[in-house]
Amino acid sequence: MAAQSATHGIHGILAPAARLDRWLQVVLVVLVATGAVRYVDRHGLGVTGVLVLLGAAVLALAYATRTLLPGRSWWPTAWVAGMVAIWTALTLVAPSFAWCAVPVAFAVLRVLPFGWAAATTVLMTLVVAGAWWRVVEAPDPTLVAGPVGIALVTVIAYRTLERESRARQRLLDDLTEAQAELAEEQRRSGALAERTRLSRDIHDSVGQGLSSINLLLQAAEQSWTREPATARDHVRTAAATARDGLDEVRRVVRDLAPAELTGDSSGTALPAALRRAAAQAAPGLDVEVRVHGTPVPLRPEVAAALVSTARGALANVREHAGAARVAVTLTYHDDEVLLDIRDDGRGFQPGQPPSGPLRGRGLRGIRERAEQLGGRADVESAMGEGTTVSVRFPLEVAR
Structure with a gap:
């Protein structure tokens, strides 16, 4: 499965989790719809409101476009960069879309290698902190330290799980190979x-x-x-x-x-x-x-x-x-x-x-x-x- 992901330009921590796509799509649609309804309810349908709704629709539909060009190695990276850019713009205009960072961050983990995934996740948490900082009455440093810390811990935890999973798989492969060699050697010895x-x-x-x-x-x-x-x-x-x-x-x-x-x-x-x-x-x-x-x-x-x-x-x-x-x-x-x-x-x-x-x-x-x-x-x-x-x-x- 990891080899198959590599052929499509996917090297992320959660690349083997094939079923995660559908759940990311469902959660993203729910969060985008909730954020759009809240924005229209608070600010009405002006020019900005129309742009926000359009951006929300593009963000909700963007996930489905990842499979359009499976043979292009550059496509997953371009796709996730576009997802992050659209989410960033929506979050800076309407902080309610900050909750969409969760499925978008999982998409980042699905595609990008560890170093790029960690950096992108930290930048996303800074965007979330900056968006919420604008709407609070007094500056709160926990809005920066908290999300950044959680993001780093989450990425490192998934990195550890990935390494352990790969190590177990290697052990299983080695065990299977050793058992096959042992059976062959026993046959020859017999x-x-x-x-x-x-x-x-x-x-x-x-x-x-x-x-x-x-x-x-x-x-x-x-x-x-x-x-x-x-x-x-x-x-x-x-x-x-x-x-x-x-x-x-x-x-x-x-x-x-x-x-x-x-x-x-x-x-x-x-x-x-x-x-x-x-x-x-x-x-x-x-x-x-x-x-x-x-x-x-x-x-x-x-x-x-x-x-x-x-x-x-x-x-x-x-x-x-x-x-x-x-x-x-x-x-x-x-x-x-x-x-x-x-x-x-x-x-x-x-x-x-x-x-x-x-x-x-x-x-x-x-x-x-x-x-x-x-x-x-x-x-x-x-x-x-x-x-x-x-x-x-x-x-x-x-x-």
Whole structure:
């Protein structure tokens, strides 16, 4: 609205008050008519009376002319200057028209900037004081000081209201813009988090399963002739891993935890799932699964995160550690559940993990998964001393 007013050359304090026009017109007509009737009643219809009536009619009709040239930037200023000039002449001839200063002053506030509006209003109050000074018996300084003071206070008050209104509007605009930006950022963050989750889940479940199947089938091919029984065991394990991988694909797509973890009411499904993950990790790798404490049912997403963490850590051991033995330890404390994967491999320098894609993505995925579920992941390693991956979650028993 302020921008629209600016295009028509209106910059005044009350420029946004579109409905004020009609009320100014009504009040002005009433005051002009009252002043004209009083003048004719007191002084009769002479030449001066006719001029006063003509001036009163022009003043009453002048307000309606402001909209005749809306495209001219100079027109509102010329219009309000004409209004003030006509009112001034009427007031100096007939002080009864001094009351018309109220709607005329509001018209000034509607159009002129603050500085010009304040100066014009003060001059109008001086005209009012001078007109009434002529009709009183003795000079009264309050006729000057009072109207001027009221005019200045009124203009300053409207100026303050205008600034507060604009400040509130700016705050509302900023708030609206910030809310829109926040919604967009949340949408982008949600999409990024979902992509990260899918990447992590696919890496630690489907990807590790396919890698295990490949290793099992290679081992079966090498022992097919010399140790057919061992080869058949490898093939059966690969088939079971493929079935589990199919379930994992369905889980990732549906964003659900494995069915056996979702419906676990005894707490025994998680240790069993960890043992399956250890058996599928790699042929020839000695993986021992230990459980300390009394198993309790966990939230499905926490249980699934622990299984995925074990798979990812075991995949890192298989690809990078050169380890002979791995210990997977699940510990139930009173206030948390802790999973440790400890290998006796070559280890690495803390802060400088191996640069292979599996190691980097796996460790990062383990940390991100734990943090998203309110847990914490730690990695301890030293050159030649193996690596320990620890993940802990607050113990919130599933209901």
